[in-house]
Amino acid sequence: MPNASSTLAAPERAATAATPTDRSRRRKIATVVALIVAAVVVGIFPAAAPNAYILSAGVVILSYACTATSWNFMGGFTGYISLGHAAWFGLGAYGTGILVRDLGLPSFVAWALAGVVVAIITVPIGIAALRVRGASFVIVSIAFVLILLLVFQGWGSFTGGSNGLVVPRPFPDLMRPVHHQVFFYLFAALLAAMLVLWWAINRSRFGIGLKAIREDEDKAEALGIPTRNYKLVAYIISATFTGLAGGMYALWFGDLDPIFQFSILLGSYMVLMALLGGIRHLLGPLVGAIIVGIGLEVFKLQFGDTQFHLVATGLLLALVVLFMPDGIIPALQAGIKRFGPQSSSIREMTAGELAERNRAAGVSGASVFAGRKAEREGVENEDATTPTEEEKR
Amino acid sequence: MTGSLLLQSLILGVLLGGLYALLAAGLTLYFGVMRVVMIAHAAFLVLAAYLAWFANSRLGIDPLLTLVVTVPLFFGIGVLMQRLLIKRLRPATLTMMSVLLTFAIALFIEGLVGFVWGGTQRRIQLSYSSASIEIFGARIAVVKLIAFGLAALSLLALYLLMKHTRFGQALRATIQHPEAAQLVGIKTEGVAGLGFGLGLATAALGGTALSLDATIYPSLHWHWIGPLMAIIVVGGLGSIPGAAIAALVLGVGQSLLQVPLGTTWAQTIFYVALFVTLMVRPQGFFGGRLAQRF
Numbered sequence: 001m002p003n004a005s006s007t008l009a010a011p012e013r014a015a016t017a018a019t020p021t022d023r024s025r026r027r028k029i030a031t032v033v034a035l036i037v038a039a040v041v042v043g044i045f046p047a048a049a050p051n052a053y054i055l056s057a058g059v060v061i062l063s064y065a066c067t068a069t070s071w072n073f074m075g076g077f078t079g080y081i082s083l084g085h086a087a088w089f090g091l092g093a094y095g096t097g098i099l100v101r102d103l104g105l106p107s108f109v110a111w112a113l114a115g116v117v118v119a120i121i122t123v124p125i126g127i128a129a130l131r132v133r134g135a136s137f138v139i140v141s142i143a144f145v146l147i148l149l150l151v152f153q154g155w156g157s158f159t160g161g162s163n164g165l166v167v168p169r170p171f172p173d174l175m176r177p178v179h180h181q182v183f184f185y186l187f188a189a190l191l192a193a194m195l196v197l198w199w200a201i202n203r204s205r206f207g208i209g210l211k212a213i214r215e216d217e218d219k220a221e222a223l224g225i226p227t228r229n230y231k232l233v234a235y236i237i238s239a240t241f242t243g244l245a246g247g248m249y250a251l252w253f254g255d256l257d258p259i260f261q262f263s264i265l266l267g268s269y270m271v272l273m274a275l276l277g278g279i280r281h282l283l284g285p286l287v288g289a290i291i292v293g294i295g296l297e298v299f300k301l302q303f304g305d306t307q308f309h310l311v312a313t314g315l316l317l318a319l320v321v322l323f324m325p326d327g328i329i330p331a332l333q334a335g336i337k338r339f340g341p342q343s344s345s346i347r348e349m350t351a352g353e354l355a356e357r358n359r360a361a362g363v364s365g366a367s368v369f370a371g372r373k374a375e376r377e378g379v380e381n382e383d384a385t386t387p388t389e390e391e392k393r
Numbered sequence: 394m395t396g397s398l399l400l401q402s403l404i405l406g407v408l409l410g411g412l413y414a415l416l417a418a419g420l421t422l423y424f425g426v427m428r429v430v431m432i433a434h435a436a437f438l439v440l441a442a443y444l445a446w447f448a449n450s451r452l453g454i455d456p457l458l459t460l461v462v463t464v465p466l467f468f469g470i471g472v473l474m475q476r477l478l479i480k481r482l483r484p485a486t487l488t489m490m491s492v493l494l495t496f497a498i499a500l501f502i503e504g505l506v507g508f509v510w511g512g513t514q515r516r517i518q519l520s521y522s523s524a525s526i527e528i529f530g531a532r533i534a535v536v537k538l539i540a541f542g543l544a545a546l547s548l549l550a551l552y553l554l555m556k557h558t559r560f561g562q563a564l565r566a567t568i569q570h571p572e573a574a575q576l577v578g579i580k581t582e583g584v585a586g587l588g589f590g591l592g593l594a595t596a597a598l599g600g601t602a603l604s605l606d607a608t609i610y611p612s613l614h615w616h617w618i619g620p621l622m623a624i625i626v627v628g629g630l631g632s633i634p635g636a637a638i639a640a641l642v643l644g645v646g647q648s649l650l651q652v653p654l655g656t657t658w659a660q661t662i663f664y665v666a667l668f669v670t671l672m673v674r675p676q677g678f679f680g681g682r683l684a685q686r687f
Contacts, residue, residue: 081489083496128668131675134488135430136630139622140671142432146619147664154657264615268496275493307512307611310504317497321490322481 042188046181055180061293062187063249067266068273068285069194070241074234075271076198076279077207079214080133083267084141085242087148090261091118092243093250094152094159097167107170111247118243119236126235130228133217145262152258165256183252190248191286194241199282201237210234242270265313269296272317278327287328292316397530402648404533408541410644412602415544416617417624417636418551419595425568425631426588427479429491434596435614435621436499437467441600442609443506449517449604456517456604457539463597471593474498475586499614507611514610522606540602547598548637551591555633564588568631616660620647623663627670628679635679639666 049055071085095114099105105113129140152159159165171179201207209230212220221227250256260266269292270285277288295316299309324331416438423431441463445456478498482490524535555561566574567581567588574581603609624643628635643663650659670677 079489081493083492128671131671135424135428135492136626136671136675138489138492139430139626140667143619143623143664143667146615147661150657150661150664154655265500268500271493307504307507310500311508312504314497314499314501314504317500318478318494321494321497322478325483325486325490 042185046184052177052180055177055184057293057297059180059184059187059252060297061290062184062191063245063252064269064273064293065286065289066187066191066194066245066248067242068270068277068289069191069198070238070245071270072274072279072285073194073198073201073238073241075238075274076284077201077210077214078231078234080130080137080231080235081271082141082238083138083264083271084143084145085238085270086261086263086266087141087145088118088122088239088242089246089249089266090145090148090152090256090258091121092246093167093256093261094165095243096247096250097165097256098159100168101165107168107251111244111251114247115240115244119240122236122239123232126232126239130231130235141267142264145264145267149258149262152262159258160256162258167250167254167256169254170251179252183248187245187248187252190241190244195282195286197237202282206230206233265310268313268317272313272320274327275325276316276320276327278329281327281329284327284329291328398652399649400529401531401533402652403645404528404531405537406645406648407641408533408537409648410641411541411544411548412599413620413624413640413644414637415548415551415595415602416599416621417628417640418548418633419592419599420621420625421628421631421633421636422588422592422595424625425633426564426585427475427491428488429479429495429589430488430622431495431592432492432618433495433498433502434592435617436502437470437593437596438600438603438617439609439611439614440502440506441467441597442604442607442613443510443515443600445601445604446515446517446609447510449519450515456519456601457543460598460601463601464594467593467597468590471590472586474593475589479589480582499618503611503614510611512611514608516608517604519605534606536606540605543598543602547595551595554591560584560587564591620660620663623667626677627666629677632677632679635677638679 045058046055049058067085067089071082074085075081092114095117096107096111099110099113100107103110125144129137129144132140153162155161156163169179171182174182201210209220209225209227212223212225213227213230217227246261273288273292274285275288276291277284277286279285295312296309299312303309320327416434420431420434423429423434441459444463445459448454448459449456478494479487479491482494519536521535525532526535526538527533553561555565563574563579563584564587566577566579567584571581574584607613620643624639625636627643628637628639643666646662646666647659650662
């Protein structure tokens with residue numbers, strides 16, 4: 001994925017190191033290799049897992065990755081941090097469960113329908129919540145989870161209340177381990193769909209508009225971006241995918257309780273995972289989910305049901321916010337870059353060297369500054385606007 | 394609904410509203426001096442309640458006496474928190490990141506309380522716990538009156554401090570316009586730290602008042618932070634009188650709705666008020682210039 005340093009440095013490096021086509025080809029090969037490796041890992045994990053517990057932990061981690069990635073449609077693109085996304089997770093889960101229970105729909109039809117219901121509910125909530133920015137938005141998102149928790153606990157006749165809601169299993173004749181295996185692949189497919197959509201939005205005009213909102217909403221509005229509609233669409237996409245992840249979880253786990261579905265903790269895990277990995281990166285939430293998910297499972301094994309995992313989650317979140325607000329992926333990239341070839345800044349050249357390089361490239365000094373050289377060499381000029389904005393933070 | 398029941402709910406609502414007002418004033422202080430939404434406020438409230446319970450049940454001290462320790466302690470923690478944690482955040486993303494940071498602190502405290510004292514429900518038993526007085530047929534527990542008295546006195550003290558001392562003037566100036574306050578010679582950094590400490594001290598007072606007649610458990614703070622957040626948004630972020638009025642109105646509303654709807658549904662009044670405020674007047678009903686952008 002394009003990031004700040006690679007595209008900006010491209011014109012200078014082109015003359016000294018490799019040509020842009022070389023670089024992009026290498027990047028393409030790397031992407032294909034990474035995709036194949038990821039597919040193989042996902043493919044063999046269920047077979048390689050030594051026991052059903054490890055397999056179920058894998059399913060849990062994938063469900064975390066789904067929620068964190070869907071959170072990132074809103075948090076990553078627009079910078080609106082929602083601590084209450086568990087609301088959509090719970091609505092998707094309960095929606096699926098109730099549709100199966102009351103209407104007797106086939107499990108996956110109910111699941112898809114629950115996604116549609118979540119999308120419809122998001123519209124009025126989104127219009128209300130997106131009238132405010134920053135801290136107020138966070139408050140509203142938390143309030144929404146708390147209100148749903150009250151409603152789902154209080155309305156026992158419809159939701160099962162504190163007794164919970166049993167969701168019929170979609171494949172009643174499957175053994176437990178095979179059941180885990182099937183859902184491992186289902187979650188992986190859902191995650192893949194989300195990643196593809198995130199990648200597509202990231203490269204689109206719509207995505208650039210959303211990122212402009214993240215950097216400076218007033219300026220974005222002044223430039224003619226329909227900020228409210230853009231934010232609303234991003235919010236709906238994010239909420240719907242979270243709801244779908246919740247519905248999938250309901251079908252897998254089979255037992256819902258308002259305390260766990262509408263928990264602030266679940267919402268905070270999404271934020272923690274996405275921030276830890278890096279909210280500006282496609283794979284950031286996935287990386288964060290793997291780290292936090294494994295950490296949580298280890299904690300559960302070590303300390304059992306004590307409240308200690310709250311302490312650990314709190315500490316980790318505080319450390320990430322204080323010392324690594326951009327996430328692990330940018331930190332790693334910066335670390336790797338230190339060992340690679342250093343990109344030379346224009347100031348480090350003497351005037352003579354610069355003139356020589358320009359002659360070799362067949363351009364005059366003035367046109368370099370007008371940006372014509374970049375165009376001639378086929379560097380994506382559109383992209384150059386976003387990275388500079390990304391660097392500001 | 395009979396007349397005496399109505400009167401009783403009304404009085405209970407005012408008593409509850411007083412506590413809400415004190416705690417909302419604390420939240421408003423943090424927001425005023427640092428533009429920080431302090432999610433951990435209610436967690437500190439529960440922590441103070443646990444300290445009062447611990448002192449009473451294990452050491453045999455009256456919960457009200459723990460104030461001598463908890464108020465200065467929390468004030469100190471508040472000042473340190475502002476100096477060591479909040480100030481480290483980048484100014485550009487301060488509001489968002491501070492929400493996450495204080496949220497992390499809330500989780501940390503909840504986990505710690507649960508770890509040290511266990512997840513079971515606790516309640517202080519006092520010799521005067523069951524005492525109550527009767528006003529026109531409405532029975533009001535004495536401990537609720539004490540809690541309200543404590544909250545009202547603290548609010549009055551806070552008001553006098555803000556309006557009639559040099560420090561209060563400096564604090565208000567810092568809230569209104571930090572740069573201008575610096576120009577007239579106010580050391581805004583130090584004032585902000587003290588303001589933060591003052592906000593946390595209200596949590597110590599509120600927690601002690603709460604411990605007198607409430608059952609406490611580690612995750613109780615989520616039931617408090619939601620209504621408190623709703624109150625400061627309805628009142629207008631940054632306005633202490635707005636927060637106090639919204640607290641009283643919503644506290645009475647909650648108490649009145651409890652009779653026909655039950656406790657669970659009555660709590661939704663805060664969230665309904667929050668969403669109505671956002672649709673009708675996003676800057677809050679009493680908020681001024683401060684509330685516009687946050």
